[in-house]
Amino acid sequence: MEALIDCIHCYLKQAISCMEMVNIPDEEKRKVLYELMDFIKTLDPEASPAYNSSLVLLKTYEIIKSEDPYYYAKKQSNALALELYEDVKKRVFNTDDPLYNALKAAVAGNVIDLGIKRDFDVKSELSHAFEFGFSIDDYLLLKNKIQDGKDIVIAGDNAGEIVFDKILVEVLNQMGKNVYYIVKTKPILNDSTLEDAKEVGMDKIANVVDTGVGILGIPKDKVSSQVKQLILSADIIISKGQANFESIDEFEEIQGNVFYLLKIKCEFLAKKLGFKLGDLVLINGENVRKRKLA
Template sequence: MKRHFLCVECLMKRHFEKAASIEKESDRLEYILEAMRLLSVDSDEPAPVFSARCRDLEDRYLGMTEKYAAIKKHYNALMLDMEADIARRIEESDDPLRTAMLYARAGNYIDFGSEKSFEPERFNEILDNAANDPLDEETYDRFVADMDKAGSMLYIADNCGEIVLDKLLMIQLHRRWPGVKKTFMVRGAPILNDVTREDAEQVGLDKLFDVVDNGTATPGTWIPSLPEETLNLLNSADVIISKGQANIECLGGCGLNIYYLLLCKCTHFSNVFSVERYTGMFINESDAGKLM
C-alpha cells in the first residue's frame, strides 16, 4: 500500500506532538528536520516503514522504546485481568470461533501509533459491543472452508493488549482445527507498541503455540525487509490471519491467502474501505489487494 498524502500529514502531526516534549528548542527543530528527511527517502514505501526508520531518532531524543515497554506491560496486564470474562462470553456464544474473531478484531483498537490516541471509554464501548458487530459472512465462510483443507496457518500479530484476545482466538482455532499447524508471528524487535516475544511470554501465548519473530523492527510485515526464514514461512502457510492496519499496509497486494482482521482507525483507511472510523473489517487479500 503506497503512502498517501493523508499518511504524511498524520505521521508528521505525531512527530510534532512528540517534539513538543523535547526541552530545548534547538533539539526540537533538529528532531523535526530529521523526521522530515526520513519521511522523504522513498515515497513508494508504506507509512510503517517510515516509522521503523524513525526508531533510532525517537530513542535518541525521547527514549520511546523504554516508554513503550512500560505501556505494553500495562495493557497486557489490563487485558489479562479481563481474559477470563471474555473467554466465558466466547464459550457461551452460539459460534465461539466467530465470537473470538470479533473480540480479537475489537482489540485492535489498542494502538498508540494510529491517528487518534487511545481513549479508554471508547475501547470499553467497542469491547462491550464486539460480539454483536457484523462480520462479513461470505469471507467467514470462505475462511472456514480454507481452514478445513489447510495444513498450516500463520497468525501475524499487531499490538500489545490485543495479543490477549489473539490468544483467545488462537485457542478457538486450535479447538476447531487441532490438526492444522499453527504459528504465531510477532515483531523481531521493539517498535512502538507492537508485540514481541516478550509480550507473547507475558500473556502465556508461548506456552500454547509456536511463537516466531519476523526478524525486523518494522511496525508491519514489510516483505522487502524480511529474512529468508520469514519469507519461507509466509509463502508456505496455507492460511494467514493478519491483524491491524500496519500489516495490511505492508502486505496488501502481495497475493498470498491472507485474511485481514482490523479496525479502520484513520481517515485514509475509512476512505479506502468506504466505512466510518473504527469500523471492523474482515477481508481476504483477493479483495483487499485491489484497493491497496
C-alpha cells in the first residue's frame, strides 16, 4: 500500500507521541519536529505508510537519543492485559465457537495503540467486540481454511494486545494447529518484541519468530529470509493491525491465505477501501484486493 499525502501528519503525530513518552520539553519538541519536516521531504512517496513511519520514528529516536521511548508503557500495557486475561479466556472457551470469539478478543486488543491514541478502554472494546463482532466478516472462509490447514502464522502487533492474541493461539493449539507468532527484533513504537512475548508467556505456546528488523509491519524486502519464507509457505496468515495490513499486501502471491484482523483507525484508509472509522474487520486478502480495484 502506497503512502498518501494525509500520512504525513501521522508521521509527526507519532513523533510527538514518542517525545511525550520520555518527557521532552515543548521547546525541544519544536526543534525535533522542524528537523523531521526536512527529513520527511526525502521519503519515497511510493513506499508504504508503515515503512515511511518507521524511518521517521527511527530518526526521532536518533535525535532524542532514546532506543525505546515506549519501554515502560509497553510494560504497563502487558500488565493491564494480563489482569484481564483469565476472565477473557474463560469467556472465550465457554462459548459454542471459541475460535470466533478468540478472534473478537484479539481484534479488541488492537485498541492498544500508543502511537496515535494514548487513551483507550480495553474493557469497553472487549464488550463491544463480543456483542457486535465484525463489520466485515470473512470468518467462515477463515474457519474452513484453518480446518484444512496445519501451519498458521500470526503477525503480531502491539504489546498488551499480544495477551489477547495468546488466547487465540491457545484455541488454535487445542484444534491441533502449529502456530508461529511474529514479533519485532528491535523496539519500534509499542510493537511487541521477543521480550514482550516472553513476558506474557507467548513463547510457551507458540513458535515465536522475530522479523530480523525493528520497523513497523512486515515489508517483504526488509524482513529476514526466515520470516519471508514462513509467510510464503504457511497455510494461513492472520495479520494483526494496520502496519501489517499496509505491508503484507506486498506478498501478492499468497493473499488468498491472508486474513487481516484490525480495528480501522485511519479515516483515509477507511475511505480508500470502503470501511468505516472504528470498524472491526476480519477480511481475506483477495477481498481487500477487490476493494482496491472497485
